[in-house]
Amino acid sequence: MITKLVLLGATGDLTGRYLLPALAALRAADRLPDGFEVIAAARQALDDGAFQRMAAERLERHAPDVSAAVRADLVRSLRYRRAEMTDPASVSGLLSGIRHPVAVYLALPPGLYATVVTALGTAGLPAGSRIALEKPFGEDLDGAVALNRLLAQVAGAAGEQAVFRVDHVLGLATVQNLLALRLANRVVEPVWNSRHIEQIDILWEEDLGLEGRAGYFDRSGILRDVMQNHMLQVLSLIAMDLPASLDEHALRDRKVDALRSARRLSRDEVTFRTRRARYTRGRLPDPAGGAGREVPAYADEDGIDATRGTETFAEVVLDIDTERWAGTRFLLRAGKALHRRRKQVTVRFLPAESPLSGGAAANELRIGLDGPEDLALQLTGGVPLNPPRPVPVTLSAPPPATGLPAYGRVLLDILSGGSTLSVRGDEAEEAWRVMTPVLTAWQAGLVPLEEYAAGSAGPP
Numbered sequence: 001m002i003t004k005l006v007l008l009g010a011t012g013d014l015t016g017r018y019l020l021p022a023l024a025a026l027r028a029a030d031r032l033p034d035g036f037e038v039i040a041a042a043r044q045a046l047d048d049g050a051f052q053r054m055a056a057e058r059l060e061r062h063a064p065d066v067s068a069a070v071r072a073d074l075v076r077s078l079r080y081r082r083a084e085m086t087d088p089a090s091v092s093g094l095l096s097g098i099r100h101p102v103a104v105y106l107a108l109p110p111g112l113y114a115t116v117v118t119a120l121g122t123a124g125l126p127a128g129s130r131i132a133l134e135k136p137f138g139e140d141l142d143g144a145v146a147l148n149r150l151l152a153q154v155a156g157a158a159g160e161q162a163v164f165r166v167d168h169v170l171g172l173a174t175v176q177n178l179l180a181l182r183l184a185n186r187v188v189e190p191v192w193n194s195r196h197i198e199q200i201d202i203l204w205e206e207d208l209g210l211e212g213r214a215g216y217f218d219r220s221g222i223l224r225d226v227m228q229n230h231m232l233q234v235l236s237l238i239a240m241d242l243p244a245s246l247d248e249h250a251l252r253d254r255k256v257d258a259l260r261s262a263r264r265l266s267r268d269e270v271t272f273r274t275r276r277a278r279y280t281r282g283r284l285p286d287p288a289g290g291a292g293r294e295v296p297a298y299a300d301e302d303g304i305d306a307t308r309g310t311e312t313f314a315e316v317v318l319d320i321d322t323e324r325w326a327g328t329r330f331l332l333r334a335g336k337a338l339h340r341r342r343k344q345v346t347v348r349f350l351p352a353e354s355p356l357s358g359g360a361a362a363n364e365l366r367i368g369l370d371g372p373e374d375l376a377l378q379l380t381g382g383v384p385l386n387p388p389r390p391v392p393v394t395l396s397a398p399p400p401a402t403g404l405p406a407y408g409r410v411l412l413d414i415l416s417g418g419s420t421l422s423v424r425g426d427e428a429e430e431a432w433r434v435m436t437p438v439l440t441a442w443q444a445g446l447v448p449l450e451e452y453a454a455g456s457a458g459p460p
C-alpha cells in the first residue's frame with residue numbers, strides 16, 4: 001500500500017470538503033498504512049503549521065463525526081509545500097528526494113491537468129506510483145482523448161493500473177449496493193430486460209443553486225457537470241450484462257460495452273428527446289421545514305455570463321441497442337435549484353397481465369443513490385374481498401451502514417491499487433461519445449433554453 005499522498009490543490013474546496021474528511025474517516029477506521037503522510041501543495045504561502053491549522057478547521061466543519069483525537073492525529077501527518085503548477089520545475093520540486101511510490105492526486109482546476117501530468121512525466125515518478133484525477137476528464141471528446149493519450153505516455157508500462165479517474169459516485173455505498181442487487185439476487189436478473197421493464201429513470205435532482213461554484217459551473221453546465229460522468233456511470237452499472245468476475249477488467253469491460261450500446265442521438269432526435277432549461281428567481285426549500293431562501297435567477301447570479309445560455313436542468317432520453325434493452329426507455333434528468341433533493345434510479349415495470357379489475361399499479365423498484373431511502377419495491381397486494389381488490393404495498397429498506405464516505409473508498413482504492421472504483425480511459429471516452437451529439441445540437445441552438453422557477457419541479 002502506498003504511504004505517501006501528494007495532494008495538489010490542497011487549499012481548495014474539494015480537499016477541505018471531501019478529501020481531508022475522507023482521510024480522517026480512513027484514519028478513524030484504522031485503514032491508513034503505518035507511516036502515512038500527505039504532501040499538500042498549492043500556491044498560497046503557508047508553512048506546515050499554518051496549513052495544519054487550516055486543515056484542522058476544515059475537518060472540524062466537514063468531519064464533525066470523527067473524534068478530535070483522530071482528526072489531530074491526521075493533521076500531524078500533513079506537510080505543506082508551496083508550488084506553482086504552471087511551472088514544471090515547481091511540480092518536479094515536489095517530488096525531489098522521493099524514492100518510494102507515491103499517489104499524486106490532482107485536486108486542481110481541470111485546465112491545469114495537461115501541464116501537471118506532463119511535468120510529472122518529465123520529473124519521473126518512482127515506479128509503482130499512481131496519478132488520480134478528478135472529473136471532468138476533458139471538456140469534450142477530443143479533450144478526453146488527448147488527456148488519455150498523455151496519461152498513457154506518463155504511466156508507461158503500468159498503463160491503466162497507474163491512473164485513477166475519480167468518480168466518487170462509484171464509491172457511494174448505495175451504488176455498491178446496486179451492483180450487489182444485480183449480482184446476488186435470483187429474482188432480479190430474469191426480469192432485468194425490456195420484456196419486463198418499460199422505462200428506467202436516473203434522477204439527479206438538487207435543491208441547491210450554485211453554492212459559490214459559478215466560475216466552474218457556468219463554463220460547464222449540468223450535462224457536463226453530472227450527466228456525462230456520474231449519471232452515465234450509474235447507467236452503465238444498470239444496463240451492463242453481468243461480468244464473469246469482479247476484477248477490474250471484467251467489470252469495466254461490461255460497463256464500457258453498455259455505454260457503447262447507447263444509441264447516439266441524431267440531430268433530429270435531440271430536438272424531441274432532450275430538454276434544457278435554467279432557473280429563474282424563486283425560493284429554495286429548507287429541509288428543516290423553515291421558510292426556505294430566496295435565490296436570484298441563474299442569469300443574475302454573481303460570476304455568471306448570461307449570454308452563454310448555460311443549462312441548470314437537462315433531460316435526455318436514451319435507447320440501449322442490445323437484445324436485453326430493445327424497447328426500454330432510459331430517461332436521465334438532472335437539475336439544480338429544484339423543489340427537492342432526490343438522487344434515485346426508478347425502474348418502472350410493465351403492467352402485469354391480470355384478471356383483477358380495479359387497475360393494479362405497475363411494479364416499481366426505486367434505488368436511492370444518496371438519501372434516506374435505499375431500496376423500495378412497489379408491489380400490489382389485495383384487500384380480501386371476493387375477488388380481491390388490488391392495493392399498493394411497498395417494501396422498503398434504509399441504506400446499509402456505510403462505514404466509509406464515498407471518497408474514503410475511492411482514496412483507499414488509490415492507495416491500495418484496486419481499480420474497480422476508477423473510470424477507465426475508454427469508459428470516459430465512450431461517455432463523451434454518448435453526450436457529444438446532444439452538446440453539438442444544443443450549441444447549434446436546435447433545442448430552446450426553457451425556464452423554471454427556482455424551488456419548482458423543473459420546467460413545465
Ligand code: NDP
Pocket residue numbers: 008009010011012013014015017041042043044083084085086106107108109110112134135136
Ligand atoms: P478550488 O478552486 O476550490 O481549488 C483549486 C486548488 O488548486 C486550490 O488549492 C488552489 O490553491 C490550487 N491552484 C489553483 N491554481 C493553481 C496553480 N496555478 N498552482 C498551484 N495551485 C493552484 O477547486 P475545487 O477544489 O472545487 O476543485 C478541484 C477539482 O476537483 C476540479 O477539477 C473540480 O472540477 C473537481 N471537483 C470538485 C468538486 C467540489 O465539490 N469542489 C466535486 C467534484 C470534482 P491556491 O489558489 O492556493 O493556489
